[in-house]
Amino acid sequence: xxxxxxxxxxxxxxxxxxxxxxxxxxxxxxxxxxxxxxxxxxxxxxxxxxxxxxxxxxxxxxxxxxxxxxxxxxxxxxxxxxxxxxxxxxxxxxxxxxxxxxxxxxxxxxxxxxxxxxxxxxxxxxxxxxxxxxxxxxxxxxxxxxxxxxxxxxxxxxxxxxxxxxxxxxxxxxxxxxxxxxxxxxxxxxxxxxxxxxxxxxxxxxxxxxxxxxxxxxxxxxxxxxxxxxxxxxxxxxxxxxxxxxxxxxxxxxxxxxxxxxxxxxxxxxxxxxxxxxxxxxxxxxxxxxxxxxxxxxxxxxxxxxxxxxxxxxxxxxxxxxxxxxxxxxxxxxxxxxxxxxxxxxxxxxxxxxxxxxxxxxxxx
Amino acid sequence: xxxxxxxxxxxxxxxxxxxxxxxxxxxxxxxxxxxxxxxxxxxxxxxxxxxxxxxxxxxxxxxxxxxxxxxxxxxxxxxxxxxxxxxxxxxxxxxxxxxxxxxxxxxxxxxxxxxxxxxxxxxxxxxxxxxxxxxxxxxxxxxxxxxxxxxxxxxxxxxxxxxxxxxxxxxxxxxxxxxxxxxxxxxxxxxxxxxxxxxxxxxxxxxxxxxxxxxxxxxxxxxxxxxxxxxxxxxxxxxxxxxxxxxxxxxxxxxxxxxxxxxxxxxxxxxxxxxxxxxxxxxxxxxxxxxxxxxxxxxxxxxxxxxxxxxxxxxxxxxxxxxxxxxxxxxxxxxxxxxxxxxxxxxxxxxxxxxxxxxxxxxxx
Numbered sequence: 001x002x003x004x005x006x007x008x009x010x011x012x013x014x015x016x017x018x019x020x021x022x023x024x025x026x027x028x029x030x031x032x033x034x035x036x037x038x039x040x041x042x043x044x045x046x047x048x049x050x051x052x053x054x055x056x057x058x059x060x061x062x063x064x065x066x067x068x069x070x071x072x073x074x075x076x077x078x079x080x081x082x083x084x085x086x087x088x089x090x091x092x093x094x095x096x097x098x099x100x101x102x103x104x105x106x107x108x109x110x111x112x113x114x115x116x117x118x119x120x121x122x123x124x125x126x127x128x129x130x131x132x133x134x135x136x137x138x139x140x141x142x143x144x145x146x147x148x149x150x151x152x153x154x155x156x157x158x159x160x161x162x163x164x165x166x167x168x169x170x171x172x173x174x175x176x177x178x179x180x181x182x183x184x185x186x187x188x189x190x191x192x193x194x195x196x197x198x199x200x201x202x203x204x205x206x207x208x209x210x211x212x213x214x215x216x217x218x219x220x221x222x223x224x225x226x227x228x229x230x231x232x233x234x235x236x237x238x239x240x241x242x243x244x245x246x247x248x249x250x251x252x253x254x255x256x257x258x259x260x261x262x263x264x265x266x267x268x269x270x271x272x273x274x275x276x277x278x279x280x281x282x283x284x285x286x287x288x289x290x291x292x293x294x295x296x297x298x299x300x301x302x303x304x305x306x307x308x309x310x311x312x313x314x315x316x317x318x319x320x321x322x323x324x325x326x327x328x329x330x331x332x333x334x335x336x337x338x339x340x341x342x343x344x345x346x347x348x349x350x351x352x353x354x355x356x357x358x359x360x361x362x363x364x365x
Numbered sequence: 366x367x368x369x370x371x372x373x374x375x376x377x378x379x380x381x382x383x384x385x386x387x388x389x390x391x392x393x394x395x396x397x398x399x400x401x402x403x404x405x406x407x408x409x410x411x412x413x414x415x416x417x418x419x420x421x422x423x424x425x426x427x428x429x430x431x432x433x434x435x436x437x438x439x440x441x442x443x444x445x446x447x448x449x450x451x452x453x454x455x456x457x458x459x460x461x462x463x464x465x466x467x468x469x470x471x472x473x474x475x476x477x478x479x480x481x482x483x484x485x486x487x488x489x490x491x492x493x494x495x496x497x498x499x500x501x502x503x504x505x506x507x508x509x510x511x512x513x514x515x516x517x518x519x520x521x522x523x524x525x526x527x528x529x530x531x532x533x534x535x536x537x538x539x540x541x542x543x544x545x546x547x548x549x550x551x552x553x554x555x556x557x558x559x560x561x562x563x564x565x566x567x568x569x570x571x572x573x574x575x576x577x578x579x580x581x582x583x584x585x586x587x588x589x590x591x592x593x594x595x596x597x598x599x600x601x602x603x604x605x606x607x608x609x610x611x612x613x614x615x616x617x618x619x620x621x622x623x624x625x626x627x628x629x630x631x632x633x634x635x636x637x638x639x640x641x642x643x644x645x646x647x648x649x650x651x652x653x654x655x656x657x658x659x660x661x662x663x664x665x666x667x668x669x670x671x672x673x674x675x676x677x678x679x680x681x682x683x684x685x686x687x688x689x690x691x692x693x694x695x696x697x698x699x700x701x702x703x704x705x706x707x708x709x710x711x712x713x714x715x716x717x718x719x720x721x722x723x724x725x726x727x728x729x730x
Contacts, residue, residue, distance in 0.1 A: 048662075048673060067570055067657060086659060086675050108479035113471060114493060116478040128479060174550050181546020185539050189572075205432055207554075292432060294451060297413075308413060310451050 007141045010076040013039055016055050019132040026101035027056035028129055029094075029119075032110035034301035035133045036062075037229060040075035043301075044068060050090030050115070053079065054097045061097040063090055091118050098124060105129025134306055139320045144230060144300060145344055148322055149353045151188075151232030152342055155223045156356040158183050159236050162195055162221055166213060166238060166363040172197050173208040179223065188225035192303070195221040201336040204292055204328060215241045215364065218335035220328075224303055231303045233324050234354055235340035238361040250288045250329045250337040251360040257281035257327035258339045258358070261295045261309075262350045265323055265343055271295075271313030278327040289331035296324035299342055321345050322353070372506045375441040378404055381420050384497040391466035392421035393494055394459075394484075397475035399666035400498045401427075402594060405440035408666075409433060415455030415480070418444065419462045426462040428455055456483050463489060470494025499671055504685045509595060509665060510709055513687055514718045516553075516597030517707055520588045521721040523548050524601050527560055527586055531578060531603060531728040537562050538573040544588065553590035557668070560586040566701040569657055569693060580606045580729065583700035585693075589668055596668045598689050599719055600705035603726040615653045615694045615702040616725040622646035622692035623704045623723070626660045626674075627715045630688055630708055636660075636678030643692040654696035661689035664707055686710050687718070 016039065020028040030036060030053040037043035040062060044051040049065040061080040062072055069083045084093045094115075098104060101124065106116065108128035116126055140148070162179045176193045183191035197213050200206045201220035213219070217240045224233035239247055257278040264277035275295040282291045295309035299322050307313050309323065317323075323345065328338030339358055344351040381404065385393040395401060395418040402408035405427060409416040414430040426445040427437055434448045449458045459480075463469060466489065471481065473493035481491055505513070527544045541558045548556035562578050565571045566585035578584070582605045589598035604612055622643040629642035640660040647656045660674035664687050672678050674688065682688075688710065693703030704723050709716040 048669060048671075070568075071570075087677065106478060108482065109477055111478040112474055113476040113478060113481040113491065114473035114495075116481065117473065117493070126478065128482070130479075173552065177546055177549030180549055181542055184542030184545055187538065203435070205436075304413060306413075312452060 009039060009041055009074070010078065012136060013055065013060065013076045013078060015136055016133055017057065017060070019135060020055055020105055020129070021057065023105060023129060023132060025103045025105040025127060025129060027054055027098055028105040028132060029054055029098070029111070030107060030133060032107050034305070035107060035137065037301055038133070038137055040072055040079070042071050042074065043229060050094065052094060054094070056101060059097070063093050063097060065090065091115065095119065095122050103127050105132055107133065137300060137305070138298060138307070139318050140300060140322055140344070145320070145322065147228050147230035148232055148300065148342060151225055151227040151230050152234060152354040153232070154183065154186055154188060154227055155225050155232040155234045156354050158193070158223050158225065159221055159234060159356060162193070162223065163238055163361055163363055166219060166240065168213050168215055168240060170213045172200065172211045172213070176208040183223070183225045188227055191223070191225040193223045195219065196336070198335055199333050202330045202332050202334060204330065204336060204338065213240060216244070218243070218247045218337065220336045220338055222338065222340065226303070229301060231299050232342060232353070233299055233303060233340060234342065234356065235326055235338045236356065236358065236361070237337050237339070238363045241364050242362060243360055246288065246331065246334060247337065247360065249285070250331070253282060253285040253288060254327050254329055254337050254339050255358055258325055258341070261325045261327060262343055262352070265317065265325065265345050265350050267319045267345055267347055268316045270316055271307040271309045272311050274323070274325070275309045275311060275313065278325070282327055282329055285329065289329040289336070292330050293328065296326045296340070298322060299324050317345050319346060374404060374406055374439070375443060377501060378420065378425065378441045378443060380501055381498055382422065382425070384500060385420055385470055385494070386422065388470065388494060388497060390468045390470040390492060390494060392419055392463055393470040393497060394419055394463070394476070395472060395498060397472050399670070400472060400502065402666055403498070403502055405437055405444070407436050407439065408594060415459065417459060419459070421466060424462070428458050428462060430455065456480065460484065460487050468492050470497055472498065502665060502670070503663060503672070504683050505665060505687055505709070510685070510687065510718070512593050512595035513597055513665065513707060516590055516592040516595050517599060517719040518597070519548065519551055519553060519592055520590050520597040520599045521719050523558070523588050523590065524586055524599060524721060527558070527588065528603055528726055528728055531584060531605065533578050533580055533605060535578045537565065537576045537578070541573040548588070548590045553592055556590040558588045560584065561701070563700055564698050567695045567697050567699060569695065569701060569703065578605060581609070583608070583612045583702065585701045585703055587703065587705065591668070594666060596664050597707060597718070598664055598668060598705060599707065599721065600691055600703045601721065601723070601726070602702050602704070603728045606729050607727060608725055611653065611696065611699060612702065612725065614650070615696070618647060618650040618653060619692050619694055619702050619704050620723055623690055623706070626690045626692060627708055627717070630682065630690065630710050630715050632684045632710055632712055633681045635681055636672040636674045637676050639682070639688070639690070640674045640676060640678065643690070647692055647694055650694065654694040654701070657695050658693065661691045661705070663687060664689050682710050684711060
């Protein structure tokens, strides 16, 4: 859909090496699951065992637990394979791969303190450099955009199912579990449905509980799923029976806010301006409820990744960042209305990766 | 089942304060989701927003995003409530709560480098002190053991269902999704089924794929679920049709290894001895396959928590730690056999928290 190439893993690694040396660093240490997946094609699930990629001129390497050695066959050839057994915690092998480097850029929002300290104690100087890898990950290539689009396609099919299953008496947590199971059976490697009923929907961080669906409820259905490594995340709303005056008005305002934020999502515009575009609309309707969060966030290998569309986001958006745009209005004791789409920022205007109507559905009709 | 009290959150907070001051620290900073749940009764899901507990004489506090303020009502009264809005990243509020402290103990395996660095840059001296809170969390009270037992009860019911659904032609990832949905519908807040067929079961970290179940397969079914904050984690094996000579022999060896490790799991014994007890048995049968992991790990608020039962675990086990005991044997191209139970270490001998038979089930029978 967007005429750009699909990057190879080797190209990504090379770009990260350039970004690292351009910052005057001797090496970069990549430790987050998603950045490792971005560079190697394999997404580890790290618990106590260390897994990392060292990027440096001529001597890049991937350090893996021996158990996972077989899973990194697709990683670029430029990465030396270093594995360690159960007698090690992987840090001596990591220090070995960094030998001779003075300054090491790290993913400061992921590296844990114990490992940072161990590296500093053997003489490496750590420098926050998460923006180097995020500066690459933020711009999606055609293959990544297609994968996010397919995740959205699955999620919107899940939303259609969820709405079919919304009949009075259904229990909130059981419905969420059913939708999660449905998404997983269709190949999602992870899925987070958050479908909240009536007054529970007034809390955007609510947890599905034993509440039964009743006639007159508003339903706020936020579904996300990870398919083939990439996330899709959409929200639609419904009512059980004809919508109340509040629900109709809130939905209209949120729809207008979403359109305003979509229109603002242009290359070169700072994230805070996208937030401001929706905030202006929803805050003008404060009689309908509270504004509890920003306009959204970027999405890709992570379900939440920078930039976050909040008032302190002053960096200009690049082309081909994919954003969730998700304004909402919440009235305590009554419910919440939120509309969310995933949008590619392009010079030609925002490209929305789903085609599910935004309408407020009466599921009893 | 075990005659000890259920600790109140306030008692836990007080014990942690004692452990902190006994280490000569001015304060402790708790940042992992599970330790926060241990102290406040609320388990946050932290993404980009900071959430933490500061423990210090007279001035303990919990720092929460404003959005989550309503969810910490059950936290001990001794914790001052400090919340912050979207204009902050929470760190100025954290630094404020620590004002006057020189040395601050941190959970070194959870605190991220960016936050550690921000605290160090305003003058705090950080000290690894994860063992202070883990030293409390390791010993489960009666209420915690009961919750783990109930999680195991759900998991063993899930295993019974999974075995009913094992018929030739069923697709690996679809079965896993169905079992996950079943566990979630019954109240699991998270569930990780890992049911692998035939040669896929030879990789203990395998990922369920499109493989169909066939007659002659061995199945290794590892199920975990989190119920009411605590995890249960069990593994049982099956065959489709009469077991091969390999499967029968491997199952007998693993059963013997599990019994040996259970018997070794006594208060005062180091974790490595529990590992050695099973390792001796499975390694003696190396003609049957490879030994790819240690004897297990502790379980509780986290699915994997220390101590890990591996050769470098030299600390003595305390009473009332709950361990997974899970020896296995893996033969490439053929399959894997693992048996796993969750076991409370007590002076009266190991107490197993499930009663599902360990037998190698022929699901076609």
